[in-house]
Amino acid sequence: MSAETLVRIIFVFYAALFGIVIGSFLNVVIYRTPAGKTIAKGHSMCMSCGHTLAAKDLVPLFSWLFLKGKCRYCGAPIASRYAKIESLTGLVFLLTALLHTDTAFVLLLDGTGVFVYMFIYYVLFIIACTAVISSMMIWYDTSKSFMRLSLIPVVTGFIAVFVLSLMSSGGLSFFEISKRLMVWAGSVIVITLVATIAGMAVRKSFSMEEIGLDILFAGIFSFSYYLWFAKWYIAVPVIAVSYGLVRALSSGKAKRYSGIFGAALVIIFMLIVYFINK
Numbered sequence: 001m002s003a004e005t006l007v008r009i010i011f012v013f014y015a016a017l018f019g020i021v022i023g024s025f026l027n028v029v030i031y032r033t034p035a036g037k038t039i040a041k042g043h044s045m046c047m048s049c050g051h052t053l054a055a056k057d058l059v060p061l062f063s064w065l066f067l068k069g070k071c072r073y074c075g076a077p078i079a080s081r082y083a084k085i086e087s088l089t090g091l092v093f094l095l096t097a098l099l100h101t102d103t104a105f106v107l108l109l110d111g112t113g114v115f116v117y118m119f120i121y122y123v124l125f126i127i128a129c130t131a132v133i134s135s136m137m138i139w140y141d142t143s144k145s146f147m148r149l150s151l152i153p154v155v156t157g158f159i160a161v162f163v164l165s166l167m168s169s170g171g172l173s174f175f176e177i178s179k180r181l182m183v184w185a186g187s188v189i190v191i192t193l194v195a196t197i198a199g200m201a202v203r204k205s206f207s208m209e210e211i212g213l214d215i216l217f218a219g220i221f222s223f224s225y226y227l228w229f230a231k232w233y234i235a236v237p238v239i240a241v242s243y244g245l246v247r248a249l250s251s252g253k254a255k256r257y258s259g260i261f262g263a264a265l266v267i268i269f270m271l272i273v274y275f276i277n278k
């Protein structure tokens, strides 16, 4: 095995482990945000017997696996949902790390400083992904969206486009950087508007909760701006209409799944773009 392959494997492995730990934190966010509670840690105890849980019972995902989904003290079953969200977050981190292994590679071998920008971009994308996971689960539970979560992909997306504009070869003028940011912002607005209008046409109702969800997904889609780049003017209408359809069609009983459907669509688009660019 070459040193390069080893670096890539280590990077992906630690990203997945880190994702599982972050997933455990997201479980707290998903539970506490709609309840209006602060995300500070209290004592964890078994929901059935009330026994205070020790550190060994609280290792994300692995405790649940080793205890076979049962309480160590009373044997009552523990909901698999927490372990599922931890696995999902681990998987998202693993996938994004796989698509970004070049980041880890240049991190060690590239002396030019380009890696710093690539790494910042990667971290911003991961933060945006955690906001999407939390939001789609909160939407599933409560049909509510929270602007402070919805705006995370938009803010991180804005910084990512700015950072990648700075690293463009040859250096960009202030005018060119502003132009890229304007195009990016315009696409976020277009995707949000198309999705909102499509949804309203079907549901015949208007709600800030729905718009919050659309802003969230417009933000995460806009991360692929640099991947499409020259084709972005084609990509935005395609993305906006596809997402608008998914949101419009997932009304009624499917409504609570619309966050999850939206997230699946984001993943599909990201993978398509990745393989087009490969």
Ligand SMILES: [Zn+2]
Pocket (backbone or CB within 6 Å): 046, 047, 048, 049, 050, 051, 071, 072, 073, 074, 075, 076
């Ligand atoms: Zn118990």
